Amino acid sequence: MLNLTRSDREMLDGAHGEASRFAMSVIVRMAEAVGAEELISVEQAHIDACALMSPSSLDLVSHLAANGGRVSIPTTLSMVSLDLEHWETLGVPAEFAEISLQIAEAYLSLGCIPAWTCAPYQGYLTPRYGQQIAWGESNAVAYANSVLGARTNRYADYLDICAALTGRVPFTGLHRYENRRAALHIHLEKTSAADWATPAAWAAFGSLVGSLVGEHVPVIDGLPPLRPSNDMLKAFGAAAASAGSVGLFHIVGITPEAHDLQSACHGRDPIESCGIQRGQLRDSWNELSSCVAGNSLDAVILGCPHFSYAEFEELARAVRNIDTRSLHGNVQFLVFSSATSIELARRGDLLEPLRQFGVTLVQDTCPFHSPVVASDAQAIMTNSGKCAYYAPGELDVGVHFGSLRSCVESAVTGKACGRRNPW
Amino acid sequence: MVTLAVGSPIVSGEVRGSVLLSEKSLSLWGGIDPKTGQIIDNRHDRYGEFLVGRVFAFPAEKGSSTGSAVLLELIRIGKAPAAIITRHLAPILALGSIVARELYDVGLPILLLSEGEFGALSDGETVQIDYDGTVSLPEK
Numbered sequence: 113m114l115n116l117t118r119s120d121r122e123m124l125d126g127a128h129g130e131a132s133r134f135a136m137s138v139i140v141r142m143a144e145a146v147g148a149e150e151l152i153s154v155e156q157a158h159i160d161a162c163a164l165m166s167p168s169s170l171d172l173v174s175h176l177a178a179n180g181g182r183v184s185i186p187t188t189l190s191m192v193s194l195d196l197e198h199w200e201t202l203g204v205p206a207e208f209a210e211i212s213l214q215i216a217e218a219y220l221s222l223g224c225i226p227a228w229t230c231a232p233y234q235g236y237l238t239p240r241y242g243q244q245i246a247w248g249e250s251n252a253v254a255y256a257n258s259v260l261g262a263r264t265n266r267y268a269d270y271l272d273i274c275a276a277l278t279g280r281v282p283f284t285g286l287h288r289y290e291n292r293r294a295a296l297h298i299h300l301e302k303t304s305a306a307d308w309a310t311p312a313a314w315a316a317f318g319s320l321v322g323s324l325v326g327e328h329v330p331v332i333d334g335l336p337p338l339r340p341s342n343d344m345l346k347a348f349g350a351a352a353a354s355a356g357s358v359g360l361f362h363i364v365g366i367t368p369e370a371h372d373l374q375s376a377c378h379g380r381d382p383i384e385s386c387g388i389q390r391g392q393l394r395d396s397w398n399e400l401s402s403c404v405a406g407n408s409l410d411a412v413i414l415g416c417p418h419f420s421y422a423e424f425e426e427l428a429r430a431v432r433n434i435d436t437r438s439l440h441g442n443v444q445f446l447v448f449s450s451a452t453s454i455e456l457a458r459r460g461d462l463l464e465p466l467r468q469f470g471v472t473l474v475q476d477t478c479p480f481h482s483p484v485v486a487s488d489a490q491a492i493m494t495n496s497g498k499c500a501y502y503a504p505g506e507l508d509v510g511v512h513f514g515s516l517r518s519c520v521e522s523a524v525t526g527k528a529c530g531r532r533n534p535w
Numbered sequence: 536m537v538t539l540a541v542g543s544p545i546v547s548g549e550v551r552g553s554v555l556l557s558e559k560s561l562s563l564w565g566g567i568d569p570k571t572g573q574i575i576d577n578r579h580d581r582y583g584e585f586l587v588g589r590v591f592a593f594p595a596e597k598g599s600s601t602g603s604a605v606l607l608e609l610i611r612i613g614k615a616p617a618a619i620i621t622r623h624l625a626p627i628l629a630l631g632s633i634v635a636r637e638l639y640d641v642g643l644p645i646l647l648l649s650e651g652e653f654g655a656l657s658d659g660e661t662v663q664i665d666y667d668g669t670v671s672l673p674e675k
Contacts, residue, residue, distance in 0.1 A: 138633055145545045145629040164604045166569060168611040172638055250600060268600035268627045270607070270634050357597060505565045505576065 114143050115150045123278060131181030135274035139281065142271060148282035152244055154264075157187040157276035158232045160248030161269040162219045163481050165193035165212045172270060173218040176277065181222050187276040188227040188237055190249045192216045193481040195474050196228065197451075202474065202484050224276070228476035229450035231346065231418040233260060236452065241368055244287055246275035250357075251417045251498060254349035257360040259342070261368040263287050266359045286360055290378070292369060294331030294362050297382035298324065301389050303535075305336045311347035311423075312515040313397075313534050314340065315497030318348035320396035322355030324386060331376040333364040334388075340366060343420055350417050351497025394535040400500040403491050403510035407528040409440075410489035410509070412519045413479050415448030416499035423516070424449075424457040424466075430520045431469040439470040440526030444486055451475045480506040493519050493528050540652035542668040545625060546632045548644030549666050551673060552617035555589040556658035557581045562598025563605040563628070572614030587613070590664065592620040592648075592656050596627050606631030610641050618644040618664050622653050646670070 122128065123136040143151060161169065193212040194204050220226060227236055232247075233255045239245050239262035247253050248267040256262045265285040267275065275281045285291055298321060307313060321330060340348075345366075352358040362370035370376035414427070427447070439445050447466070449457075454475055457463050466473070479485055480502055485492065493512040494500055500511045512528035522528045559580045561567075566576035572586040581593075586609070596602060606628055609615035619628055625645060632643040644664055648656075656662070656670075663673040 134637055137637055138630070141546075141633045141636075142626070142630055145633065146624060146626055160600065161604065164564075164601055166604060166608045168608045168638070169604055171611070172607070172634065175638060248600060266600050268602065268630045269604040271603070271630050502565065 114140065114148060116140070120151060120280060130179035131176045132277055134176065135277035136280070138271065138274045139278055143282035146282060146284055148284045150283050151280040152283040152287060153279055154185060154244045154246045154275055154281050156185050156237060156239060156245050157183065157272060158190060158247040158249065158252055159187060159219065159224060159272045159276060160190040160267070161273050162189055162215055163191045163193060163478070164269065165208060165215070165481065167211065170211055170215050170218070173215060173273070176273065177218045177221045181277055183223045183276040184279040185276060186237055187224045188232045189219055189224045190232070190252070191230050191478045191481060192228055192476055194477050195482065196476045204483055208483065227450060227452070229418050229452070230478060231420070231450065234418065234420050234450070234453060246272060246281050248272035250353035251346070251350035253359050254353040254361065255346060257286055258349060258362065258367050259345050266357070292329065292360060293378040293380070294329050294376040295383040296325055296328035296330045297373065297385040298330050298332045299385065299387045300332060300334035301387055303336060303390060305338045307534050308338055308340065310515045310534070311343050312495040312513070314344040314348040315351040315495065316393060316397035316400060318351030319355045319400060319497040319501065320388065320392055321361065322352035322358050325356050325358055328384065329360050329362070330358070331362040331364065331370055331373060331382070333373055335363065341422065343423055346417055347497065351501070354498045354501040390535050394533055397513065397533045397535065400497055400513035401511055402504050403512050403528070407512070408491050409443055409493055409512065409522055409526060409528045411444040411446060411485050411492045412523045413446050413485070413492050413494045413496070413499050414516065414519065416479065416494065416496040419447055419449035419453060421453055421456050421460065424453065424462045426516060428462040428465045430517050431465050434520060434524055438468065439523040442526055443523045444489070445469070445471045445523050446474055446479065446484060447471055448474050448478055491528070493522050495519055536674060537672040538669060539655045539662065539672060540648055540670045542620070542646040542648040542652060542670060544666070544668045545629045545645040545647055546643065547666045548618065548642040549664065550617045550644055551661065551663045552588055552590040553661045554656050554658055555581060555584060555586065555591045556656055557593040559593065560595040560597040561593055563596070563602035564599035567605055567609070569605045569608045572609050586616040589616050590618045590620060590662055591616040592653065595621055595623040596625040600627055602627040603631035603634065607635050610635040610643060611639060615643055618646065620646045620648055620653070620656070622648060622650055
């Protein structure tokens with residue numbers, strides 16, 4: 113039985129207008145569907161519902177906007193289905209752009225912040241430890257819960273905007289402390305710090321963990337002493353969330369709810385345990401490549417999730433070190449990021465070497481929601497576990513998986529270079 | 536009327552349709568073509584089938600939380616299944632159905648069955664689903 117406060121009921125009865133009524137009605141019916149007993153307040157939201165270009169997506173946000181909808185908490189926007197400034201030069205068809213632009217405009221009119229990024233944790237409005245939030249976009253959810261210690265469920269499209277309008281969500285799942293307890297203990301066997309030097313290694317690890325977890329929250333120990341960068345944790349979480357619906361992970365000594373194994377398990381024994389051997393990591397890395405034969409290459413895709421300033425720095429270093437300073441004529445080199453990070457990179461003088469090398473920067477969007485990758489591309493290369501997971505189905509291409517440096521070297525020769533597996 | 540099962544409605548509704556039975560979980564985003572309602576995930580056991588008008592019975596939703604948006608679009612263009620039956624709580628699908636009711640005033644019942652009850656379903660058989668979650672074989 114769902115208990116509602118007086119203000120919840122007022123919203124549900126339409127006292128605050130149709131947009132709030134609509135949103136509260138969806139929240140309440142979802143709470144009933146999943147058996148929640150009460151709603152709680154959230155302090156910020158991140159909206160993924162703007163990413164999909166579809167007429168019903170436009171219908172929904174137009175209905176909210178036309179009826180005076182306004183977000184009640186600080187709300188950032190995830191990707192939209194095109195680069196809002198350069199879609200014409202990127203070759204996005206006008207009829208596709210028309211609906212996408214209308215969707216973008218309608219979300220802005222609701223008072224959302226135009227971050228247009230799948231990596232909202234990279235700067236603006238970063239959530240705090242223990243803060244209750246409502247985030248969409250699976251990689252962002254995994255990062256917010258696991259790395260930052262904020263509390264959110266995996267908000268599906270449209271529940272996110274309803275949460276932003278009402279500021280209320282069903283009190284279930286990872287919003288509840290007791291459900292954040294690690295139930296699966298994963299012990300990592302014998303690796304050295306040198307094995308963990310690239311985000312690609314973390315992506316292969318995340319992909320493996322995602323395939324192991326089932327419905328349990330995992331806790332990992334056994335890593336050598338090291339301090340992974342934010343980009344490494346981003347790569348790990350994005351891969352884990354793609355391969356296995358992981359909304360929260362703990363890594364002992366690294367993530368904030370896992371000072372030690374005991375605290376991650378809330379002082380109880382884990383329900384299941386398993387080990388990860390070096391060979392499994394090697395296999396996971398190899399399985400992220402789906403090009404069974406040949407090394408032909410049509411496009412490199414970096415920035416899934418969105419490229420950070422630190423990654424721009426690394427890419428600028430990598431292309432400066434290449435003797436032949438430009439990429440092969442047949443290869444598209446696409447880097448996806450937010451306008452914010454791109455502007456920071458510009459001011460840090462990191463974009464000029466990329467321009468000389470032949471990089472195409474794409475902002476606000478993602479390779480799977482926007483038609484940017486050449487439609488006749490047959491093979492792509494990426495350092496992202498998430499991109500490697502979705503590209504075969506979404507883009508109908510084969511995938512070469514490798515580190516950022518391997519991606520750069522391959523783009524110069526036009527052939528995917530030997531998959532250098534760190535394990 | 537022969538009662539096959541009594542499930543828990545995740546989203547209530549009354550509908551009749553022929554069962555499209557699957558033993559594999561599915562992500563709607565990437566797994567279904569939102570323009571046609573055809574199953575396009577070639578790893579799925581009902582690859583190539585169309586959902587429209589069927590009672591789609593499968594073990595569990597999985598994957599992308601954009602699945603709710605795909606279901607809403609299928610409902611908008613009239614290519615959605617008549618009902619969905621799962622063995623696990625399916626919040627992403629439930630959301631798509633709930634939003635469709637608010638936005639288009641179209642219902643799509645979603646029913647939760649236990650493993651044993653799920654086993655009573657046969658592919659291609661026409662079943663009646665009632666508001667209380669009863670699944671039965673209608674009289675001819």
